[in-house]
Every structure is written in C-alpha cells, then in structure tokens.
Amino acid sequence: MKAHAPYQITHLALENQGFTLPHLTTQEQGNYLVFWWDQLALGHLFLAPNSEISPETYPALVLKAIQPAIDHYATSIGAPADWIHKFKPEEPQQWVSWLEKIIAPQLPASVPAQVKVSVVICTRNRAPQLERCLAMLRDLKCLPREVIVVDNAPSDSSTQQVAQKFEEVTYVKEPRPGLDFARNTGVKNASTPLVAFVDDDVVVHPLWVYRVWETFQNPCTAAMTGLVIASELASEAQYIFEQHWSFNRGYQDKWYDDAFFNSNLTLGPPVWEIGAGANMAFRKAVFEQVGYFDEILDVGAAGCNGDSEMWFRILAHGLTVHYNPRAIVHHEHRRELSGLKKQIFFYMRGFTAAALLQQQQQPRANYKRRLGRVFPKYYLFLALRGFPFYRNRTSTLWAEMKGILSGYRYYRKNWQNSSVSPNGISPSKSKPKAEKVLTPLP
Known part of the structure; x- marks a missing residue:
C-alpha cells in the first residue's frame, strides 16, 4: 500500500502575496493553504499531492476559497455581494483597495493592554505543553486579567512546578479525574465575568483574548466558540481528522439560538457543530442560570461532549452562542492512526x-x-x-x-x-479551595 503523503501548511497574507502563485512543492506532498488578510483568516485550500496548478488557474481557486468570508463581511457593511464577478486578475490593485474597505471594520482601531477575561487551562501531566502555552499567553497583545491552571488528578508535581514559574498564574489542583470536574473547578475559581477555555497544546493568535472579550460586548451572547486551524498535517491520521472530524467551523460568524434549536428538534439539535472545547468561552453568570458542566461526561468518564452538552443547555434556555472566526487558535492533531x-x-x-x-x-x-x-x-x-x-x-x-x-x-x-437534572439544571456546588494561589495580573 502506498504511503500517505504529508501536507505542508502554508499561511498566505493576501495583502502582500495577492494572487501570485507561491512556490509550492507538489511532488509526493500535498499542500494546505490558509488565506489571510491582516489578522483575519478568510479560507483554506487543499491541493492534492502531485497536483498541477498554474499561475492562471490559481486566482480562481483562491477566490472560491475566500468567497464565503468576503461575502459575509461585505454584507455586514452593506457592500455589493456581486464583487466576485467584477474581479479582474489583471487589475489586482483595484481589488486590493476594495477589500481593504471591506476588512477595515473588522480590525480593531486600538487594543487594550488587558481585559477582564479569565483563561482556564485544564491539564494533566503535560508540563512541556503547558509551559509553552503559558509563555505564549504572557506575550499576547491583549492580556487576560487572570490565567488559571487546573491540575486534573496529577500523578506528579510537574504541572505545579511549571505554574510556579509564572507569577500571574493561579494554580488549582482538582483531584477528581475528568475534564468536566476540571472545567467546573476553573469556572468556580474565576474572578472575572468571562471565562475562556483553551487546551494546553494549542497556539493562540496574538489577539485571541481580545477577540474573546470583544465577542461578549454583545449583551445577547451567552457563550462563544472560535476558529481552530490545524497546525500540522504531516501524518495520515492528522489528514483524516482535518478532512472528516475537523474543529474548523469556517470563516464566517454564526449565531446559534432558539431558532436553530427549535428547527432541529426532529433529529436533535446538532450542537456539536457549534465549535470545539479547545477554543470556547462563557459568561460566568450563565453557569448560575443553566448549571455547570455535566461531570459524567468527557475524559475519565463517558469520553467527550461535555462542551456540546453545555451548549445544548444554553440553547434550550433560549440563550445564544456565537461562533466568532476572528478568535483563532492552532491545534495539533494526533499523529498516529x-x-x-x-x-x-x-x-x-x-x-x-x-x-x-x-x-x-x-x-x-x-x-x-x-x-x-x-x-x-x-x-x-x-x-x-x-x-x-x-x-x-x-x-x-x-x-x-x-x-x-x-x-x-x-x-x-x-x-x-448525571449532575444535570431532567429540566437541564445542574446543582451549584461549593467553590473548591485552590491548593496554591499565586498573584494574579494587576
């Protein structure tokens, strides 16, 4: 059986690259192109190994990949939606000028140094990944008010030792194994109105925290998810996951509300489409309204889906979840089949x-x-x-x-x-005590 060819991921800034075909190695290698304009991801394109692509055919492929996102942003400011029919490859500067006007409203005029967001990282015995994650969060353009590391049923002290290197981190030990035990512990120890969850093995965009905070400036938003882009597609397993189980939910804003919920009752609302637990956030107050994560789900118990079950309860209560593709993280999929x-x-x-x-x-x-x-x-x-x-x-x-x-x-x-009663409410539990609390960010 022929070996699986790896895919090279290339991020292309259209404001610089335009529609010029980049140099790509195609022999025995596939290519996964992600198209950006400034800080916005606009679309992606898979090119199979040994595929032939010319400078003449490349612009049409790019346009097809980014059209849904550009249509979305153009519509949001009342611009004509037939832009693609007016595009002329021989006049790229005219298109660049037009697109700059479309994208400009999505770019922040200024970014605060810090916002009232608590970032929760649930982890277990993954000290190297955690240390990279914490170092990355420290260097963001917009910092969270606090970072909480929840050490879930650890077998050693490596997580605590890493957390102690970062003065701005709050360390909490949750002895009960299970991701939803850890998530609930993180929520209950958060001191800000917004609680964001991120996995210890993702790479977050420099504006991730700002975009999370920005999403909740809409008072109707109870929870949010964001865009998850693959960080590696070197193995067959990673390719299969990204093609068929991807965390990527697209490059357009989506709102999930009671209309979505009620219109899908025939087969059960597909709440798993809303996003991924590796990049999600909630108003802390929503947990008092709909309850905490159901602790019989997720790792250490059922397996997964504590996040989507929470989104189900939020929608069942008539609240709204916003998928914001501008809140971006990069995720490394499992390499082995x-x-x-x-x-x-x-x-x-x-x-x-x-x-x-x-x-x-x-x-x-x-x-x-x-x-x-x-x-x-x-x-x-x-x-x-x-x-x-x-x-x-x-x-x-x-x-x-x-x-x-x-x-x-x-x-x-x-x-x-189940910690959730038949009416969809889980009982509140007393706030666990942090084993060790370090000084939060000022």
Missing part, C-alpha cells in the same frame, strides 16, 4: 451518552431517532463503501460503531449520576 481511532471511539461514546442525556432533558429533541434510524443506515453505507480496505474516512469506522454501543451502555449504567 491508533491514537486517532481511540480519540474517535471516545468521541462517539461521549456523543451517544450526551445525546441521550439531552433527550432526557428535552424529550422533543429526538436524538433517539438519529441514533436508532439515521445512524444505522449511515454506517451501513460507510461499511459497504469502504469494503474491503477501510481507508481514509472509513478507517475509523469500527471505532465509531464501538463507541456508539459503548455510549449506550455507559448511559444506561450512569444516567442517574
């Missing part, structure tokens, strides 16, 4: 358990129909399509199916232990 299959198993296990818990909260959300009718047909189709090799999309097929069955079993055994 074995690790990917394990990850997808827990995704589907957590998805199934969360869906059944959500059905329990809101009987009109017909997740049972999705699980009992739609999924069997879908997986039969995938099984037939992938036979007999099961590569690419179908390489994780059996892990997915096992995860769904495991999620059913987990739910039946544990649903009564």
Whole structure:
C-alpha cells in the first residue's frame, strides 16, 4: 500500500502575496493553504499531492476559497455581494483597495493592554505543553486579567512546578479525574465575568483574548466558540481528522439560538457543530442560570461532549452562542492512526451518552431517532463503501460503531449520576479551595 503523503501548511497574507502563485512543492506532498488578510483568516485550500496548478488557474481557486468570508463581511457593511464577478486578475490593485474597505471594520482601531477575561487551562501531566502555552499567553497583545491552571488528578508535581514559574498564574489542583470536574473547578475559581477555555497544546493568535472579550460586548451572547486551524498535517491520521472530524467551523460568524434549536428538534439539535472545547468561552453568570458542566461526561468518564452538552443547555434556555472566526487558535492533531481511532471511539461514546442525556432533558429533541434510524443506515453505507480496505474516512469506522454501543451502555449504567437534572439544571456546588494561589495580573 502506498504511503500517505504529508501536507505542508502554508499561511498566505493576501495583502502582500495577492494572487501570485507561491512556490509550492507538489511532488509526493500535498499542500494546505490558509488565506489571510491582516489578522483575519478568510479560507483554506487543499491541493492534492502531485497536483498541477498554474499561475492562471490559481486566482480562481483562491477566490472560491475566500468567497464565503468576503461575502459575509461585505454584507455586514452593506457592500455589493456581486464583487466576485467584477474581479479582474489583471487589475489586482483595484481589488486590493476594495477589500481593504471591506476588512477595515473588522480590525480593531486600538487594543487594550488587558481585559477582564479569565483563561482556564485544564491539564494533566503535560508540563512541556503547558509551559509553552503559558509563555505564549504572557506575550499576547491583549492580556487576560487572570490565567488559571487546573491540575486534573496529577500523578506528579510537574504541572505545579511549571505554574510556579509564572507569577500571574493561579494554580488549582482538582483531584477528581475528568475534564468536566476540571472545567467546573476553573469556572468556580474565576474572578472575572468571562471565562475562556483553551487546551494546553494549542497556539493562540496574538489577539485571541481580545477577540474573546470583544465577542461578549454583545449583551445577547451567552457563550462563544472560535476558529481552530490545524497546525500540522504531516501524518495520515492528522489528514483524516482535518478532512472528516475537523474543529474548523469556517470563516464566517454564526449565531446559534432558539431558532436553530427549535428547527432541529426532529433529529436533535446538532450542537456539536457549534465549535470545539479547545477554543470556547462563557459568561460566568450563565453557569448560575443553566448549571455547570455535566461531570459524567468527557475524559475519565463517558469520553467527550461535555462542551456540546453545555451548549445544548444554553440553547434550550433560549440563550445564544456565537461562533466568532476572528478568535483563532492552532491545534495539533494526533499523529498516529491508533491514537486517532481511540480519540474517535471516545468521541462517539461521549456523543451517544450526551445525546441521550439531552433527550432526557428535552424529550422533543429526538436524538433517539438519529441514533436508532439515521445512524444505522449511515454506517451501513460507510461499511459497504469502504469494503474491503477501510481507508481514509472509513478507517475509523469500527471505532465509531464501538463507541456508539459503548455510549449506550455507559448511559444506561450512569444516567442517574448525571449532575444535570431532567429540566437541564445542574446543582451549584461549593467553590473548591485552590491548593496554591499565586498573584494574579494587576
């Protein structure tokens, strides 16, 4: 079997690069191009290994990739939406001038040095990744008021030792294993009105904290998610994940509200489309209204989906979640197929358990129909399509199916232990004491 060719990620600044074809190595290598204008990511393009692309055909590919984002930003300021038909490759400066006017309203005139945001990092025995993450947060253009490291059931003191190197960091030890235990501990120790979560292995954009804070200037926003861009596509597992399980939700703003919720009750609202837990934030007050993360979900328990179950409850209460593509992080996917299959198993296990818990909260959300009718047909189709090799999309097929069955079993055994009552509210718990609290940012 032919070895999988790696994909090289190249970030292109259109205000500098324009529509000039960059030098790309295509022999035995694919290319993943991400297009930017200043601080805004506008779209991406996969180019398969050994693909031929010419300077004449390249501009059309770029335009197709960025059109949804440009349409979105143009519409937001009342500019004509037929811009693409007026584009002339031989007159790039005219297009550049027009696009600068479209993008300008999205760029901050000034950025405060610090905003009232608490950044929570839930981690366990990953000292090198954590240290890089904390160093990166310290160098942002706009700093959070505080950074909270939640050390989740550690087996050593390495996380605490790293946190102690950063005077602005609050260290909290959460002895109970499970991501949602750690998330709830982070929320309860936060002292600002906004709580943002980021994984310890992501690279955040210099304006990430500012964009999080900016999102909540709309009083109707209860929670938000942001754009997650792959930081590496060197292995087959990383390519499969980005193609079929990507955290990237696009380059346009999206608002999820009660209209989205109610219009999707037939098969259960697809709240997993809202974003990724690696880049999300909440008003702290929303936890008092809808409850905390359900602690029988996510790592150490069901597997995953504590974040999407929380978004479900927020929407069920008539509140709004905003996907803001200007709040950007870069995520490194798992490199090995074995690790990917394990990850997808827990995704589907957590998805199934969360869906059944959500059905329990809101009987009109017909997740049972999705699980009992739609999924069997879908997986039969995938099984037939992938036979007999099961590569690419179908390489994780059996892990997915096992995860769904495991999620059913987990739910039946544990649903009564859910920290969320049938009306979608989880009881408040006393604020845990930080094992060690260091001086927060002034």
